[in-house]
Amino acid sequence: MALDLGMAQISQMAFGYWQAQTLFAAVRTGVFDALAEGPLTVDKAAAACGLPEDSALRLLDACVALRLLTRSGDGEYANGQHTQRLLVEASAESVTRWVKVMARWYDPWGGITQALQVAEAVEERRLRLGDDEEYAADFILGMHEYNSRSADALAQALPQQGATTMVDVGGGAGTYSIAFCEQWPDLTSEVIDLPAVLPLTSNTVTQAGLESRIQLRAGDYYSDHFGSDVDVVLLSNVLHQESPEAALGILRRARAALSESGRVLVHGHFLEETRTAPLFTTLHNLSALTLWDGGRSYTVAEMTELMRQAGLAHVEVVQAPEPSAKLLVGTADAAHGADRSHERA
Numbered sequence: 001m002a003l004d005l006g007m008a009q010i011s012q013m014a015f016g017y018w019q020a021q022t023l024f025a026a027v028r029t030g031v032f033d034a035l036a037e038g039p040l041t042v043d044k045a046a047a048a049c050g051l052p053e054d055s056a057l058r059l060l061d062a063c064v065a066l067r068l069l070t071r072s073g074d075g076e077y078a079n080g081q082h083t084q085r086l087l088v089e090a091s092a093e094s095v096t097r098w099v100k101v102m103a104r105w106y107d108p109w110g111g112i113t114q115a116l117q118v119a120e121a122v123e124e125r126r127l128r129l130g131d132d133e134e135y136a137a138d139f140i141l142g143m144h145e146y147n148s149r150s151a152d153a154l155a156q157a158l159p160q161q162g163a164t165t166m167v168d169v170g171g172g173a174g175t176y177s178i179a180f181c182e183q184w185p186d187l188t189s190e191v192i193d194l195p196a197v198l199p200l201t202s203n204t205v206t207q208a209g210l211e212s213r214i215q216l217r218a219g220d221y222y223s224d225h226f227g228s229d230v231d232v233v234l235l236s237n238v239l240h241q242e243s244p245e246a247a248l249g250i251l252r253r254a255r256a257a258l259s260e261s262g263r264v265l266v267h268g269h270f271l272e273e274t275r276t277a278p279l280f281t282t283l284h285n286l287s288a289l290t291l292w293d294g295g296r297s298y299t300v301a302e303m304t305e306l307m308r309q310a311g312l313a314h315v316e317v318v319q320a321p322e323p324s325a326k327l328l329v330g331t332a333d334a335a336h337g338a339d340r341s342h343e344r345a
């Protein structure tokens with residue numbers, strides 16, 4: 001008897017993590033790297049991945065079913081075209097670090113029921129921010145792998161309007177500073193992030209050949225100032241990590257740093273006003289609960305109100321390249337003035 005649609009969808013949801021875990025196991029055991037140089041039989045793939053042959057056979061067959069691999073008539077397994085491009089670590093387009101971060105988040109996500117009950121994050125933030133060096137590198141460079149695919153389009157979506165200075169608060173690997181410097185002539189940017197992150201930023205900036213235009217500053221966005229007379233303060237994928245109170249403090253310091261015609265850019269994934277769409281952001285909101293104490297997804301109206309309270313006016317909403325993402329552009333509200341009382345003495 002055919003399953004009705006409702007049951008089929010519930011099954012797909014309930015079994016969904018089997019697919020995710022198969023992908024994670026294949027990346028973590030190096031299946032796609034082992035096949036990067038060419039097709040292998042199961043015994044050779046098993047040896048290359050350090051797996052018993054029976055385990056390798058099950059994993060490789062499931063990867064064929066998931067269309068990550070192909071299997072030839074004589075039993076050789078090969079990477080699919082997109083697998084070779086995206087899931088081989090040495091590929092220029094690799095997203096394996098990002099997949100490893102998603103694999104890592106499986107553990108805190110497993111505690112979602114508890115997180116909901118106690119309304120507290122399951123994972124300690126400090127692990128991602130330097131206490132676990134390998135995880136921090138995967139987190140920062142994984143975001144770079146993911147976001148650099150659309151960062152140029154974001155920078156293209158916004159007119160330069162004569163801006164020559166930018167401060168990229170919580171800039172991570174410098175993904176958006178690089179994209180904006182590549183799109184906007186004469187722009188220089190300062191990435192502010194935690195000390196453990198900046199060596200990673202330094203590498204990506206050097207690889208992009210932009211050391212002369214992108215400076216790095218170790219800082220804490222809860223308390224440090226963001227400079228003065230700045231044309232653009234960028235807060236990309238930062239405020240969903242924070243409570244409304246913390247976000248307001250950060251926005252106030254961003255406003256205080258602006259030049260007269262300066263702009264604050266808030267980039268991230270937003271909930272529609274109904275709060276029930278887009279699907280990705282409703283799930284991101286749960287992810288924020290498990291991962292970032294105080295973190296949440298905001299609607300555009302909620303973020304606009306925080307920006308207004310911080311002294312920003314004329315908030316314009318620009319569609320970002322990712323369907324669930326937006327760029328909110330706030331200009332300095334002269335009537336409000338720059339409130340510097342929140343800066344550290």
Ligand SMILES: C[S@@+](CC[C@H](N)C(=O)[O-])C[C@H]1O[C@@H](n2cnc3c(N)ncnc32)[C@H](O)[C@@H]1O
Binds near residue numbers: 222
């Ligand atoms: C989700 S990432 C976003 C990175 C980058 N802006 C992007 O859009 O790709 C958040 C960034 O905030 C940084 N961060 C977290 N807490 C911070 C703090 N207290 N002060 C400065 N940066 C912080 C993290 O190190 C990380 O680079």
